[in-house]
Amino acid sequence: xxxxxxxxxxxxxxxxxxxxxxxxxxxxxxxxxxxxxxxxxxxxxxxxxxxxxxxxxxxxxxxxxxxxxxxxxxxxxxxxxxxxxxxxxxxxxxxxxxxxxxxxxxxxxxxxxxxxxxxxxxxxxxxxx
Numbered sequence: 001x002x003x004x005x006x007x008x009x010x011x012x013x014x015x016x017x018x019x020x021x022x023x024x025x026x027x028x029x030x031x032x033x034x035x036x037x038x039x040x041x042x043x044x045x046x047x048x049x050x051x052x053x054x055x056x057x058x059x060x061x062x063x064x065x066x067x068x069x070x071x072x073x074x075x076x077x078x079x080x081x082x083x084x085x086x087x088x089x090x091x092x093x094x095x096x097x098x099x100x101x102x103x104x105x106x107x108x109x110x111x112x113x114x115x116x117x118x119x120x121x122x123x124x125x126x127x128x129x
Contacts, residue, residue: 010089012078014040017067019047022056045070062119069124081120093123 016037018029029046037044047064050056068077076094080086 010091012091012094013043013074015043015045015071017045017047017064019064020049022050022053024049065119072126075126077124079122079124084121 020027020029034044045067047067050060065079068079071077078090078093
């Protein structure tokens with residue numbers, strides 16, 4: 001099978017964080033789904049599920065997105081929610097953020113009247129000392 005990152009000719013690794021819902025009755029992942037992701041070259045990180053359904057709410061699920069901070073082996077991480085579908089290669093975002101002439105500024109969060117920040121698509125950059 002063709003590796004996922006080669007479909008759009010990306011140089012980036014693809015890492016997926018998976019978490020079972022606390023409402024799941026099976027308590028396990030579908031083996032075929034895991035094998036498919038692995039065959040596509042996707043790196044899988046499993047997140048522990050919530051023990052209580054009351055804890056699994058919008059706010060706690062939003063905080064789970066920051067597990068990408070554990071990806072310390074990368075200097076740049078582009079987070080995309082599962083409902084985001086890139087239609088082109090997004091490597092240019094990594095290249096632009098590396099360039100001092102890019103116009104990117106440190107610690108900028110884009111927002112608008114409806115939302116103070118976009119939680120479904122954002123780029124984190126590690127600043128080395």
